[in-house]
Amino acid sequence: MGERKSNPAxxxxxxxxxxxQLLSRRAMYGYELVxxxxxxxxxxxxxxxGCVYPILHRLESQGLLKSAKExxxxxxxxxxxxxxxxxxxxxxxxxxxxxxxxxxxxxLQGGExxxxxxx
Amino acid sequence: xxxxxxxxxxxxxxxxxKLPTLYVERLVSELSDHHFDFMEDSMSTDAKEFGxxxxxxxxxxxxxxxxxxxxxxxxxxxxxPIVMFVLLPVITLPxxxxxSIICLLLxxxxxxxxxxxxxxxxxxxxxxNSTIPFVVMGILLAPIAAAAAFYCRLAIKSAVSWxxxxxxxAILALIGGTAVANVALPTAVSKGTVAFGFGVSQNPSPQxxxxxxVPLSIGCWVIFKRRNYGGRIVGGPAHx
Numbered sequence: 270m271g272e273r274k275s276n277p278a279x280x281x282x283x284x285x286x287x288x289x290q291l292l293s294r295r296a297m298y299g300y301e302l303v304x305x306x307x308x309x310x311x312x313x314x315x316x317x318x319g320c321v322y323p324i325l326h327r328l329e330s331q332g333l334l335k336s337a338k339e340x341x342x343x344x345x346x347x348x349x350x351x352x353x354x355x356x357x358x359x360x361x362x363x364x365x366x367x368x369x370x371x372x373x374x375x376x377l378q379g380g381e382x383x384x385x386x387x388x
Numbered sequence: 389x390x391x392x393x394x395x396x397x398x399x400x401x402x403x404x405x406k407l408p409t410l411y412v413e414r415l416v417s418e419l420s421d422h423h424f425d426f427m428e429d430s431m432s433t434d435a436k437e438f439g440x441x442x443x444x445x446x447x448x449x450x451x452x453x454x455x456x457x458x459x460x461x462x463x464x465x466x467x468x469p470i471v472m473f474v475l476l477p478v479i480t481l482p483x484x485x486x487x488s489i490i491c492l493l494l495x496x497x498x499x500x501x502x503x504x505x506x507x508x509x510x511x512x513x514x515x516x517n518s519t520i521p522f523v524v525m526g527i528l529l530a531p532i533a534a535a536a537a538f539y540c541r542l543a544i545k546s547a548v549s550w551x552x553x554x555x556x557x558a559i560l561a562l563i564g565g566t567a568v569a570n571v572a573l574p575t576a577v578s579k580g581t582v583a584f585g586f587g588v589s590q591n592p593s594p595q596x597x598x599x600x601x602v603p604l605s606i607g608c609w610v611i612f613k614r615r616n617y618g619g620r621i622v623g624g625p626a627h628x
Contacts, residue, residue, distance in 0.1 A: 299418055300425035317446020319398070322418050323458035326411070330466035332545045347418060 284316075284324050285333075286366060289351050289359040292334060296350035298341060299325065325349055333358050391423050394442040401452035407459055415455055419445060465546040473548070473556040477539055481563050484531030489582060492527060492571065501573045501580060516573055524571050525595055529602060532564035536603035540610040550611045557607025565592070565600030 284306075291297065291305045302325075303318045328334040333355035339348045351359065395416050402412040422445065445451070465472040499516060500508035508516065539556040566586040574580035592600075 298421075298425075300422045300429075303422070317444075317450055317454075318422065319419050319445035319451040320454040322415055322422075323451070323455040326414070327458040327462050330462040330546060344421075346421060 282362075284321070285328060286359065286362045288321070288324060288328065289333065289355050289362070292349055293351040293356050293359055296339075296348045298339075298346040298348050302349065328355065391420070391442060394445075394448065395420055395423075397448040398451055401448045402455055405452050405456040407452075407456060411455075411459060415451075419451070463546050465542055466548060469546070469548050469552050472546070473539060473543060473552040474559060477535060477556050477559045478563065480535050480539075481531060481560060481567075484535060485527070485567065485569075485584065488527040488531055489569075489584065492523065493582065496573060496580070506574055506576060513573070513575070520571055520573060524569050528564070528567055528569055528595070528599055532560055532599055533602050533606065536560050536606040540606060544610070544614065550614070553607050553611055557603045560603035561600045564603055565596050567599060568593075568596070 287306055287309070288302065291302060291309065297305060299322060303321055306314065306321075325334060325336075329336055329349070332352060334349050335352050336347050336349045338345050340346075341348065398419060399412055399416050402415065403409070423442065426444065459467070496502075496516075499512060500506065501513075501516065536557055539560070540553050543550075543553045543556065563586075566588050568583075568585055568587055570581070570583040572578075572581045588596075
């Protein structure tokens, strides 16, 4: 069985943000969520799809997500959605992420006092 | 490797990581659903597709190590609900009562009710003696209500089953319902006394009944308010 390459960045805090972002829009079951991540990230992230479930369970135990069994397309599935606390956490994470991106871009473009950037 | 063998390998790798059985069963069940969804999506029963599907899910060892890492990041109360919702409430109430009684003694001292050195005026004594039964009732009831509210909130935050809310409130009700206290302020001729203990008689006092009912009411109210929360899936990330 060949192993899919995994992007380490996917396992360093980014999945939580992506998962919360997608589940704050609408409730999804695991497989649907993985498809949504792949589509939303334009297939930039390669990861073992099974690794999403432990993250979902942890976010649920922290009260950021909630789950329920629902019948979808004739099958009972575990559907997840973001809680109000999860949405608040998402807003905070997005703010931090955008600050980091701005700072890194600024640094890469040379910055005010820095040397000419990489670009 | 076919799907069943792959799932078995995930299960054994997770158990090797010493993850709780319920947690592992939930994970395996969701992975199985995921695999089924993929097969349904690709409309194939081809053996090659089985291999492709399991490779998309990841290596069993990798999934087990991510699961173990994520499990460790969960709240302590989610991982150890017996400690948090059964054992801790047993010691919480006596501790809160002890603190409340100490506060009462300090307050009484502040008002001049000190055995052997009584400085409180007659009017203050009269007022204090008339209010002391209510203060004692408050000292017994407030910690019970506070503890019930705290543990219910913690259970909700930890996303554990509603049964833990019921368990913790039942424990608080049993301990709270048996507590009795009596406080007598010092007078010019007698010393002040504080008596605290546990006991149940055939005819419990209305106050004891109230102490019993308050945490159960809080628990039931919380469960009722969050009845959707009770629809949590089987297993769950913690011991449910």
